Amino acid sequence: MKKLPRAFFQQPTLEVANALIGKRLVHQQEGDTLVAKIVEVEAYKGPDDRAAHTYGGRRTPRNETMFGEAGHAYVYLIYGIHHCINCVTVGPEYPEGVLLRAAEPLEGLETMAKKRFQRTYNELTQSRRRQLTNGPGKLGQAFGITKERYNGHDLQSDSLFIAEGSKERIVVETSPRIGIDASGEARDYPWRFFEKDHPYVSKRPKPRADG
């Protein structure tokens, strides 16, 4: 499993987001290895992106990681419940990143099933298997990623990193991002990237009247 070098994350955020589709998210702890193929992400670009936590250069204890070196994990808690995983991009003082929104489980299915549903993988219905990791909060829960443990974590480490995928050809589509309707024109930016027709993609773009 070839770990992506820091230089990968130091490219422009939209390029990193597009290139992350098909890569592998890897989490290793206590002798257990979890691997999933990334199938959906969203790019968040610093000061000019109203939908970003770092809009206007806003710098707080929560988003401090975004202002650091590329190739680190920015993990935050949303709705008091869900932990969302981002990869910091570009470089120091350019607070941009890519939110990992959905992935296809490849290895460690039993652990994921246990963390999500307290069941064995075999006990899960087809629907529940898809719900293991088809959303940012679900992915965080299935992988056991918490902000307490992984916010600011270097993705060059052995416990949590991104690895190359297979050589398969992947068709990447884009759409506006999910859940940011109140962000002015930024809501229309096509900064969500996902694999075409992949069953683990979270949802279709929200249709709008003027669309």
Place this chain on the structure above:
DNA sequence: CCTACGATTCACT
């Protein structure tokens, strides 16, 4: 100190 709310998910209709 106090209040409002979110890069979501789930149960329910």
Place this chain on the structure above:
DNA sequence: GTGAATCGTAGGG
């Protein structure tokens, strides 16, 4: 499709 859950964060007094 609708609404509740749930609490850390951010921002204002």
